[in-house]
Amino acid sequence: MKTLQLVCLRRLSEEREKYVWEDRDRCTWDEIIGRVCLLKANDAVEEKRYVDALADFEQALVFLSKDGVDQNYYARALADKALMQCYLARYEAALATIDQALAVVGPFYLDKVLNNRGAILVLVGAFTDAMNTLSAQLDKGPEDRFLRFTLATCLLHLERYQEAVVAYEQAIAEDFYLGREGLEAARLGQQPDWANL
Numbered sequence: 001m002k003t004l005q006l007v008c009l010r011r012l013s014e015e016r017e018k019y020v021w022e023d024r025d026r027c028t029w030d031e032i033i034g035r036v037c038l039l040k041a042n043d044a045v046e047e048k049r050y051v052d053a054l055a056d057f058e059q060a061l062v063f064l065s066k067d068g069v070d071q072n073y074y075a076r077a078l079a080d081k082a083l084m085q086c087y088l089a090r091y092e093a094a095l096a097t098i099d100q101a102l103a104v105v106g107p108f109y110l111d112k113v114l115n116n117r118g119a120i121l122v123l124v125g126a127f128t129d130a131m132n133t134l135s136a137q138l139d140k141g142p143e144d145r146f147l148r149f150t151l152a153t154c155l156l157h158l159e160r161y162q163e164a165v166v167a168y169e170q171a172i173a174e175d176f177y178l179g180r181e182g183l184e185a186a187r188l189g190q191q192p193d194w195a196n197l
Contacts, residue, residue, distance in 0.1 A: 006150075006156070006181060007153055008146035008147070010115065041053045041057045045080075057080055082095075091120065094124075130154045146178075164183075
């Protein structure tokens with residue numbers, strides 16, 4: 001989980017080296033190479049080298065888009081490429097990329113991709129669409145504190161301050177480490193300094 005201007009985005013393609021090599025006899029070499037690229041991308045993300053991570057996700061996608069590769073790896077790499085585009089403030093491109101991921105993702109990762117899409121819609125400024133997506137996702141998983149935190153930020157943008165306070169308080173009560181800047185702004189009935197969060 002990462003927070004970007006009070007929006008929670010979650011990485012999907014985390015790989016563990018031992019699993020990549022354990023699977024080498026069951027997978028195509030394209031899949032193995034693509035998953036190794038995911039390992040490299042995840043290292044770059046951990047080191048906050050987002051330009052390098054984006055390049056590594058794009059390299060992974062070259063291999064993971066080939067025949068015989070588990071499409072879930074491809075969808076997860078697309079979803080995480082969208083996150084890197086967010087970290088580089090390329091929000092429109094991120095929305096297009098997350099929509100590509102939605103077109104191919106399987107049911108196991110669908111909700112996680114939709115959650116990230118809701119967060120990206122907030123970043124793009126499509127608050128009505130974001131509210132619809134986030135509310136629908138919260139109906140399915142009302143205990144998701146990260147999703148509730150993102151919904152609170154959407155409410156804050158919409159100047160629905162009292163609702164934002166309630167949503168922030170619920171999310172923060174479940175996760176002490178979530179940022180409080182949005183909650184403080186909502187309590188004051190004003191917008192935070194978005195540029196300096």
